Amino acid sequence: MNLKDIERNVIGVCQEVGEFIYTEGSNFDLTRIEQKDGFANLVSYVDKEAERRLVKAFHEIFPEAGFITEEGTVEQSKSNEYNWIIDPLDGTTNFLHGLPIYAISVALTQRDKPILGVVYHIVRKECFHAIEDGNAYCNDKIIHVSAVPTLQESLLATGFPYYHFDKRDKYLDIIKEFLEHSHGIRRLGSAAIDLAYVACGRIEGYFEYNLNAWDVAGGVIIVRQAGGIVTDFKGGDDFLFGGELCAANKNVHPEMLDLVKRKWN
Numbered sequence: 724m725n726l727k728d729i730e731r732n733v734i735g736v737c738q739e740v741g742e743f744i745y746t747e748g749s750n751f752d753l754t755r756i757e758q759k760d761g762f763a764n765l766v767s768y769v770d771k772e773a774e775r776r777l778v779k780a781f782h783e784i785f786p787e788a789g790f791i792t793e794e795g796t797v798e799q800s801k802s803n804e805y806n807w808i809i810d811p812l813d814g815t816t817n818f819l820h821g822l823p824i825y826a827i828s829v830a831l832t833q834r835d836k837p838i839l840g841v842v843y844h845i846v847r848k849e850c851f852h853a854i855e856d857g858n859a860y861c862n863d864k865i866i867h868v869s870a871v872p873t874l875q876e877s878l879l880a881t882g883f884p885y886y887h888f889d890k891r892d893k894y895l896d897i898i899k900e901f902l903e904h905s906h907g908i909r910r911l912g913s914a915a916i917d918l919a920y921v922a923c924g925r926i927e928g929y930f931e932y933n934l935n936a937w938d939v940a941g942g943v944i945i946v947r948q949a950g951g952i953v954t955d956f957k958g959g960d961d962f963l964f965g966g967e968l969c970a971a972n973k974n975v976h977p978e979m980l981d982l983v984k985r986k987w988n
Contacts, residue, residue: 726854729785729831730839734850736780737827737843740773740811744827745845748818767819770794773811777829781807788831793937806832810937814913823847828915830940835963840944842919851919851945859922859949868951868972869924874982877927877975878906880917884933894932897986904982914968918942921970922949928971928979932956932987936963943970952976956987 747769774794781788789802792809807829812818814825823846831839838855851866853859859866871877879901884891901908909926911917915938917929922945940963943953954960956967958980967987971979 724785726839727857730841730852730854732784733781733829733831733839733841734843734852736777736784737829737841738848738850740776740780741827741843741845741848743776744769744773744812744818744825748821767812767815769818770812770815771796773827774809777809777811777827778807781809781829785831791936793935804833806835808832808837808936808940810915810941813915813938814911817912822912824911824913824916826913826915826919828937828939828941830944832940832963837940837944837963840941842915842941842945844916844919849919851922851942853922853945853948855944855948857948859945861919861923866923866949868921868946868949869927870974871927871972872974874901874904874928874975874978876906877971878909878925879979880909880911880920880926880929882910882912882914882917882931882934890932893987897930897983900982900986901979914938915942918946918970921951921972922946924972927975928969930956930969930979930983932967934962934966934968939963939968943968946970954980956980956983958984 774796778797788805788807789800790797810828813828818825827843829841830837842851920926953970955962955965962968
């Protein structure tokens with residue numbers, strides 16, 4: 724298996740499918756919006772068609788891998804060794820409202836560890852990508868997490884859940900603390916883009932709960948290969964399927980994690 728060749732092919736597919744998504748967004752039919760698990764968790768025919776195209780192409784690129792996908796357009800045939808984890812349109816609500824912050828997120832995992840990640844910011848045509856033991860890139864230019872030394876000097880990002888509101892107050896307490904001890908918090912509406920922006924140093928840290936594997940799998944390896952740290956809220960590695968994630972540069976991550984641990988656990 725040549726990861727560099729697979730990465731190159733995946734980037735090409737994401738760019739092609741990204742053009743389909745962008746074109747559909749220009750003339751989107753608002754009557755074709757569906758609700759999933761809650762009134763604010765939306766999906767469209769664009770998500771589903773984009774996923775079908777990605778699945779078909781990735782099966783041809785690396786047929787040995789199973790699939791874990793957001794929209795379930797293919798049987799979730801998770802293999803023991805390799806899996807594609809796909810979010811065909813991360814930031815669907817932004818897309819539906821014409822807010823230009825949405826992306827395709829793809830990862831190839833080996834025994835549940837991401838070894839390849841691509842996040843394609845469709846509107847900006849920025850492709851963030853990395854493979855195991857390699858550099859992280861944006862449009863083939865090497866990127867690194869920022870060198871900002873403290874939480875107090877940092878800009879952070881987060882998201883809000885569509886469900887599990889029983890933890891809302893704890894989470895709001897964390898947000899309040901970060902607001903008091905940083906340059907601010909942004910809510911972009913796309914976990915994949917949040918992680919990509921940590922990787923390239925536009926923001927210093929990102930934290931969120933109630934996440935799914937397809938939200939973060941593509942971005943976590945990009946952050947790590949860009950020199951950042953990614954953990955769950957306990958400081959461990961159960962962030963892919965555990966639903967909680969804290970990502971930041973090496974200076975800021977310990978401060979973020981300490982605050983999260985005190986408030987969350």
